[in-house]
Amino acid sequence: xxxxxxxxxxxxxxxxxxxxxxxxxxxHLLLTGTKYGCGMSLCGACxxxxxGKARRSCQVPVGEAQGKEITTIEGIPDNxxxxxxxxxxxVPQCGYCxxxxxxxxxxxxxxxxxxxxxxxxxxMTGNICRCGTYxxxxxxxxxxxxxxxxxxxx
Amino acid sequence: xxxxxxxxxxxxLRTGALIGGGLVLGLSLSEISSDATTKSxxxxxxxxIRIGTDNSITIIVNKSEMGQGVYTSLPMLVAEELEVExxxxxxxxxxxxxxxxxxxxxxxxxxxGSTSVRSEWDRLRKAGATARVMLVKAAAEIWKVDPATCRxxxxxxxxxxxxxxxxxxxxxxxxxxxxxxxxxxxxxxxDFKLIGKSIKxxxxxxxxxxxAIFGIDARVSGMLTALIARPPVFAGxxxxxxxxxxKAVPGVKxxxxxxxxxxxxxxDFWSAKNGRDALEIVWDEGPLATLSTGGMREQYGxxxxxxxxxxxxxxxxxxxxxxxxKQISAEYEVPYLAHAPMETLNCLVDLRADSCEIxxxxxxxxxxxxxxxxxxxxxxxxxxxxTTYLGGGFGRRANPHSDFVAExxxxxxxxKKPVKVIWTREDDIKGGYYRxxxxxxxxxxLDEKGDLIAWQHxxxxxxxxxxxxxxxxxxxxxxxxxxxxxAKDIPYEIPNILVDLHSPKIGVPVQxxxxxxxxxxxxxxxxxxDEVAHAAGKDPYExxxxxxxxxxxxxxVLELAAQKAGWSTSLPEGHAxxxxxxxxxxxxxxxxxxxxxxxxxxxxxHKVVCAIDCGKVVNxxxxxxQMESGIVFGLTAALFGAITFKDGKxxxxxxxxxxxxxxxxxxxxxxxxxxxxxxxxxVGEPGVPPIAPAVANAVFAATGKRIRRLPINAEELxxx
Numbered sequence: 001x002x003x004x005x006x007x008x009x010x011x012x013x014x015x016x017x018x019x020x021x022x023x024x025x026x027x028h029l030l031l032t033g034t035k036y037g038c039g040m041s042l043c044g045a046c047x048x049x050x051x052g053k054a055r056r057s058c059q060v061p062v063g064e065a066q067g068k069e070i071t072t073i074e075g076i077p078d079n080x081x082x083x084x085x086x087x088x089x090x091v092p093q094c095g096y097c098x099x100x101x102x103x104x105x106x107x108x109x110x111x112x113x114x115x116x117x118x119x120x121x122x123x124m125t126g127n128i129c130r131c132g133t134y135x136x137x138x139x140x141x142x143x144x145x146x147x148x149x150x151x152x153x154x
Numbered sequence: 155x156x157x158x159x160x161x162x163x164x165x166x167l168r169t170g171a172l173i174g175g176g177l178v179l180g181l182s183l184s185e186i187s188s189d190a191t192t193k194s195x196x197x198x199x200x201x202x203i204r205i206g207t208d209n210s211i212t213i214i215v216n217k218s219e220m221g222q223g224v225y226t227s228l229p230m231l232v233a234e235e236l237e238v239e240x241x242x243x244x245x246x247x248x249x250x251x252x253x254x255x256x257x258x259x260x261x262x263x264x265x266x267g268s269t270s271v272r273s274e275w276d277r278l279r280k281a282g283a284t285a286r287v288m289l290v291k292a293a294a295e296i297w298k299v300d301p302a303t304c305r306x307x308x309x310x311x312x313x314x315x316x317x318x319x320x321x322x323x324x325x326x327x328x329x330x331x332x333x334x335x336x337x338x339x340x341x342x343x344x345d346f347k348l349i350g351k352s353i354k355x356x357x358x359x360x361x362x363x364x365x366a367i368f369g370i371d372a373r374v375s376g377m378l379t380a381l382i383a384r385p386p387v388f389a390g391x392x393x394x395x396x397x398x399x400x401k402a403v404p405g406v407k408x409x410x411x412x413x414x415x416x417x418x419x420x421x422d423f424w425s426a427k428n429g430r431d432a433l434e435i436v437w438d439e440g441p442l443a444t445l446s447t448g449g450m451r452e453q454y455g456x457x458x459x460x461x462x463x464x465x466x467x468x469x470x471x472x473x474x475x476x477x478x479x480k481q482i483s484a485e486y487e488v489p490y491l492a493h494a495p496m497e498t499l500n501c502l503v504d505l506r507a508d509s510c511e512i513x514x515x516x517x518x519x520x521x522x523x524x525x526x527x528x529x530x531x532x533x534x535x536x537x538x539x540x541t542t543y544l545g546g547g548f549g550r551r552a553n554p555h556s557d558f559v560a561e562x563x564x565x566x567x568x569x570k571k572p573v574k575v576i577w578t579r580e581d582d583i584k585g586g587y588y589r590x591x592x593x594x595x596x597x598x599x600l601d602e603k604g605d606l607i608a609w610q611h612x613x614x615x616x617x618x619x620x621x622x623x624x625x626x627x628x629x630x631x632x633x634x635x636x637x638x639x640x641a642k643d644i645p646y647e648i649p650n651i652l653v654d655l656h657s658p659k660i661g662v663p664v665q666x667x668x669x670x671x672x673x674x675x676x677x678x679x680x681x682x683x684d685e686v687a688h689a690a691g692k693d694p695y696e697x698x699x700x701x702x703x704x705x706x707x708x709x710x711v712l713e714l715a716a717q718k719a720g721w722s723t724s725l726p727e728g729h730a731x732x733x734x735x736x737x738x739x740x741x742x743x744x745x746x747x748x749x750x751x752x753x754x755x756x757x758x759x760h761k762v763v764c765a766i767d768c769g770k771v772v773n774x775x776x777x778x779x780q781m782e783s784g785i786v787f788g789l790t791a792a793l794f795g796a797i798t799f800k801d802g803k804x805x806x807x808x809x810x811x812x813x814x815x816x817x818x819x820x821x822x823x824x825x826x827x828x829x830x831x832x833x834x835x836x837v838g839e840p841g842v843p844p845i846a847p848a849v850a851n852a853v854f855a856a857t858g859k860r861i862r863r864l865p866i867n868a869e870e871l872x873x874x
Binding site: 016019020023026027028030031032033034035036037038039040042043045072073074076078083086087090091092093094095096097098099102120121122124125126127128129130131132133134135136137138 | 219220221222223354355357358359360361362363364365366367368370371373379404422423424494495496497498543544545546547548576578579775779782783784785786787808809810814815816817818820822823
C-alpha cells in the first residue's frame with residue numbers, strides 16, 4: 001500500500017512503488033486534470049506540485065511521492081490569481097496542456113513574483129502548447145503577477 | 155484505497171454533462187419534439203436548442219471543439235437571434251444524427267476544412283430566430299396581444315406597451331406546442347449584439363480548472379485499458395508473437411492479435427504499457443522495409459523533371475520560356491509531418507450484444523459510427539458516439555478510414571468489458587497518416603523589363619485523397635485537388651502558366667494536416683515569387699503588389715501587413731524582414747516575419763505581423779487566437795518538423811526528436827483584421843500557410859541564403 005497526500009486528502013493505493021505518479025493520479029485517484037503528453041518529461045502536461053515544486057509526474061515513481069504534499073490542478077482554488085488571469089486572457093484553445101501550464105506558472109510566480117519576459121521564457125519553456133497559446137500565457141502570467149502584487153487573495 | 159468513490163457509469167454520464175448529451179441522446183428529432191410537448195421536458199424547437207422550464211438554455215453544437223472555439227462561435231450565432239444571456243448558455247455536443255450533418259458535405263457530420271462557422275452561419279441563426287419567434291408568440295397568446303407588440307430580450311418576452319415580462323422557461327411549454335414558423339427574418343448586422351464582438355469563450359473555465367473531459371479522461375465502470383503494438387514498418391504484419399511474459403505482468407488481462415497489431419489489455423495504462431514492453435513479436439516487415447527518405451528524395455527529384463498530369467494550363471508557357479530573356483528555376487522539398495496533438499489518440503468502446511457506445515475526440519462522427527457498426531456487426535443506429543473535447547485535432551482526428559476508432563472496436567470485440575485504447579506519444583509520432591512529403595520544381599521566365607511572363611510548377615507527392623471515400627469528390631481527371639490547391643490558383647498575374655502533378659504511390663499513410671495542400675504550396679509559391687522578385691531586382695513587397703492588381707483582397711492584406719510591420723523602416727543590426735501572402739479556406743492572409751540568424755545558423759523569429767481578411771467577423775478575439783495558433787503551428791514545421799524514414803522505419807519518436815515551438819521560440823505576434831462585409835472565410839487553418847515562406851524570405855534577406863528545404867537547417871546557415 002502506498003499512502004499519498006494529494007490536495008490535502010489522504011489516499012491509500014495498492015500499486016507498485018515504481019508506477020509513475022501520473023498514472024496513479026489519473027487511473028487510481030481519477031484526478032484526470034493532470035495530463036499525459038509524452039511520458040518523458042518533454043512536454044509538461046503532467047506537471048503537479050510536490051512539496052511546492054513543479055514536477056513532471058510522469059517521471060516521479062509513486063513510491064518517491066509518499067509522505068510528500070502533492071497538489072494537482074484540482075487542488076488549486078478558483079480564486080487563485082493565475083487561474084483568474086488565465087480566464088481574463090482566455091488563454092486555452094484545445095486546453096489539454098493548460099493544467100500543466102497553470103501549475104508551472106504558479107510555481108514560477110511563487111519564486112519570482114515579478115518575472116520578466118525572459119524569466120517567463122525560461123520557466124515555461126518545458127511546457128509545450130501545440131495550439132500555440134504562448135503569447136496569451138505570457139500576458140496572463142504578467143497579469144497574475146500584478147494581481148498578486150496588488151494583494152488579490154490567493 | 156480509501157476516500158475514492160467508484161465513479162459509476164451513471165455518475166460518469168452525469169458529471170460528464172458535456173459528454174452525455176442528456177435526454178436527447180439517440181432520439182430522432184421527431185421523438186425529441188413529441189417529448190417536448192409534455193410540461194416536464196424542455197422546449198426543443200429544433201436540433202440545436204433546448205429551453206427548460208427552469209430557464210436553462212442548452213445549445214447543441216454539431217462541430218467538435220478542438221481549440222478553434224466552435225463551442226463559443228457557434229452558440230454566438232444561435233444566441234444572437236434567440237436573445238438570451240450569454241452567461242446562461244450551456245453547450246452540449248451533438249449526437250450522430252442527420253440533423254447535424256455538415257451543410258456542405260452531403261450526408262455526413264464532421265468538423266474540418268475551416269468550415270464550421272461558414273457552414274452554420276445561416277442554419278444556426280435561423281434556429282435561434284425560429285425559437286425566439288415561437289416563444290414570443292406563446293407569450294403573446296397568454297397575454298392575448300399581438301406578437302408584433304412584444305419583443306425578446308435576455309431570455310424574457312416583454313410586452314412593449316405594458317412592460318409585462320415572462321421568462322422563456324415559463325412559456326417554454328406553450329411554445330413547444332406551436333408549429334415552427336418558416337422563413338423567419340434575420341437581424342441586420344447593425345442590430346448585432348454578439349456577432350462581431352470578442353465574446354469570452356464558454357469552455358475556458360473548465361479548461362483552466364482541469365474538469366474538461368477529453369477522450370483520454372473518459373471512463374466507464376469496469377473499464378480496461380489497452381495499448382497496441384503496431385508494426386515497425388507501415389504495411390507490416392505480425393508473423394508470430396509470444397505473449398507469455400506480457401501476460402505475467404501484474405494487471406495484464408489479455409493479449410490478443412487484432413487487425414492493426416497485438417493488443418495488450420490491462421487494468422490500467424501502466425500495466426498495459428509494461429505488458430506491451432514485455433511482448434515478443436516477430437514482424438513481417440512487408441514491402442516498405444527498404445523505404446528511406448534519401449531514396450524518396452531521389453525518386454521524387456527525378457519525377458519532378460518529367461511532365462506530370464496537367465492541373466492547370468494557360469497561355470503557352472513552353473513557347474514563352476524560349477523567348478524569355480531570363481529564366482530562373484529552383485527545387486523545393488518539405489518532409490512528412492505528424493500532427494502531434496497534445497492529447498494522443500485514444501478511443502473508449504463499450505460494446506454489448508446489441509449496442510456500442512464510443513467516447514472519443516473525433517472530427518468525423520458519421521464515418522466513425524458507420525465504421526464501428528461495420529466492425530461490430532451492428533446497425534449504425536445501434537452505435538452511439540459521444541464526442542468529448544479534443545486535445546488538438548489538426549486533421550488527425552478526421553481519419554478517412556476511422557483508424558483509431560476501428561481498431562478500438564476491434565479490440566473491444568475480444569473482451570467482455572469496456573476498453574479504452576490509448577496511444578503513447580511514440581505510437582502517435584510513428585503512427586502515420588502524415589502530411590505528405592513534397593518535392594517541387596518550379597521555373598519562371600522574365601522579359602527584358604523584369605516582368606514575370608511564364609511560370610511552370612511541377613509537384614510531386616502522395617495523394618491524401620486517393621483510396622478514401624472522398625476520391626470522387628476531390629480527384630478530378632487524375633489530379634487530387636488538395637495536392638495542387640494554392641499552386642494552380644496563384645493570384646499573381648502571369649500570362650503563361652503550367653502546373654502539373656505526379657502522385658506516386660508510396661504506401662506511407664498520409665492525411666490532411668492543418669491547412670492541407672496549402673501547408674506546402676504556400677511555402678513553394680511564396681518563396682519562389684520572392685526569388686523571382688530578387689532576380690528581377692525588385693522589392694519583394696512591391697513586386698507582389700504590382701502582380702495583384704486583379705486580386706484586391708490579397709493586395710489589401712499585403713498592404714495592411716506591410717504597413718503595420720513598417721516594411722520599409724530600418725531594423726536592428728542583423729535583423730531582416732520577409733513577407734508572404736496566401737489565400738486558403740476563403741480567407742486572405744499576409745504575414746511579415748522579422749528574424750535574425752546567429753553565427754551558429756540558428757534562426758530566431760522576433761516578430762510576426764499578420765493581416766487577415768476573412769470577410770464578416772464573428773468573434774475577433776477567436777480570429778486573433780487562431781492566427782497566433784496557425785503561426786506557431788506553421789513555425790514549428792518551418793523550424794523543426796520532419797518525419798524521416800530509414801530501413802522503412804520512422805526515425806522520430808517523441809518531442810526530443812520531433813520538436814515543437816516552445817515559449818522560448820515564441821515571437822511577438824500582432825494580428826490585424828481587415829474590416830469586410832464579404833462572405834465568411836475560415837480561420838482555423840489559413841494562419842498556417844504564410845508563415846514558413848515569410849520566415850524563409852526573411853532568412854534570405856538576413857543571410858543571402860535561400861531556404862529550399864524545410865525544416866530550416868542551421869548547418870546551412872552557419873557562419874564560420
